[in-house]
Ligand code: ATP
């Protein structure tokens with residue numbers, strides 16, 4: 269299937285099921301209504317002169333128009349380029365030119381960002397950009413009006429002529445370890461992944477999925493939107509940006525059965541002072557993913573949110589994104605402590621990052637993924653593509669993993685984050701998990717900082733629970749002494765209010781390393 273054909277099939281099977289709910293505005297669509305509006309936008313875009321293979325940029329927070337544009341572009345074979353809502357002029361100009369975007373659909377503003385103003389600033393430097401459509405403006409109304417009868421015919425013809433192997437989406441990585449890269453993905457890549465992970469969660473027309481993760485990222489647009497529309501479930505948008513209260517409110521009001529988030533989002537929800545006042549009894553399942561999922565947080569999600577079938581997924585933008593996932597019938601122990609087993613029709617292996625040789629089970633090494641989910645390549649960056657995709661089309665993830673005898677995978681960190689202290693490999697994840705067990709510590713992140721004697725030393729950044737007295741290095745070291753090997757005990761401790769984050773809610777350790785080096789001299 270192409271994404272458009274698959275969407276039409278779902279709309280035909282479940283015409284009256286809710287497809288999309290925007291909680292903040294109260295707007296809602298059934299599948300048959302959403303299909304009608306998607307087709308109108310598709311026709312409007314054809315009328316605007318877009319052709320198969322052209323690039324359309326979308327620069328907006330989570331809102332219904334994002335989803336309309338996602339499916340409308342898929343129907344006419346236009347490559348959707350997801351633009352990070354936190355970008356400013358420099359980055360915007362870069363992505364407009366790098367992807368050769370000819371039409372940009374954007375929100376007028378978001379939080380303190382004046383998108384329309386920034387677009388006007390960079391426009392003279394973007395020769396490919398010929399049309400800007402601000403959502404809510406007369407230009408948008410024209411696109412959404414759906415062209416004429418001739419455009420309907422062209423829509424049907426265009427949609428019928430598409431191939432599932434065509435590129436349909438350029439998604440930028442989170443930028444956790446450096447500058448984001450644009451992964452080029454086909455219908456085949458992302459549609460199958462959305463379908464597969466939705467099946468693992470048991471999605472059907474009775475499911476209502478709360479999606480507080482950004483659409484700009486694969487977590488929102490593939491695991492969220494495509495996971496729903498391939499299985500007839502309902503997409504629920506709690507708010508434009510992440511807000512713990514809005515998320516809990518959306519779950520309660522819309523009786524959501526599933527909730528998504530990166531660990532930091534679940535932590536914020538669980539620690540919200542009004543957590544207890546929301547009725548979350550409809551929740552059954554959900555996904556935690558994006559960065560290491562602390563066991564303690566997973567347990568609370570099961571016990572306090574009632575997400576008894578919650579799963580952990582592991583993946584990356586370059587692999588559409590999910591490669592491994594826990595299953596609903598895995599034991600609780602495995603479900604909270606591993607990233608599960610490989611998805612159907614995909615392969616994973618663990619290799620020695622130096623030699624590329626496959627390692628025996630239970631040995632840490634670099635995780636590699638192969639199969640339908642692997643991206644076509646980074647957009648216009650052949651060299652970068654060749655660094656991660658080998659000749660046999662294995663994607664080298666840059667993540668360190670261990671696979672047990674039954675195929676359960678554990679992600680122990682990123683190669684770039686591993687700390688080598690005095691010749692010992694230290695995996696920050698292990699120390700972070702340990703620090704969570706301190707009653708006053710809310711969240712912990714461990715990085716390596718340069719050290720003359722040991723090469724690197726460990727530095728822990730912590731946030732503390734409200735009303736607790738600030739901890740210092742001595743207190744943390746004392747807490748760890750006798751429980752961790754001496755070389756795993758952080759030398760430095762910094763108490764902060766928050767960590768530097770990507771818009772996808774991941775901690776930017778690159779930034780933490782730079783600022784620690786500055787602070788520690
Ligand atoms: P960049 O590639 O730009 O540095 P990024 O790798 O964070 O950013 P994404 O594609 O959004 O960009 O994230 C993929 C990465 O997220 C994986 O390579 C892995 O390091 C991490 N990750 C995803 N899911 C999990 C998980 N369940 N447990 C641990 N880590 C995870």
Ligand code: MG
Nearest residue numbers: 441442584666
């Ligand atoms: Mg990455």
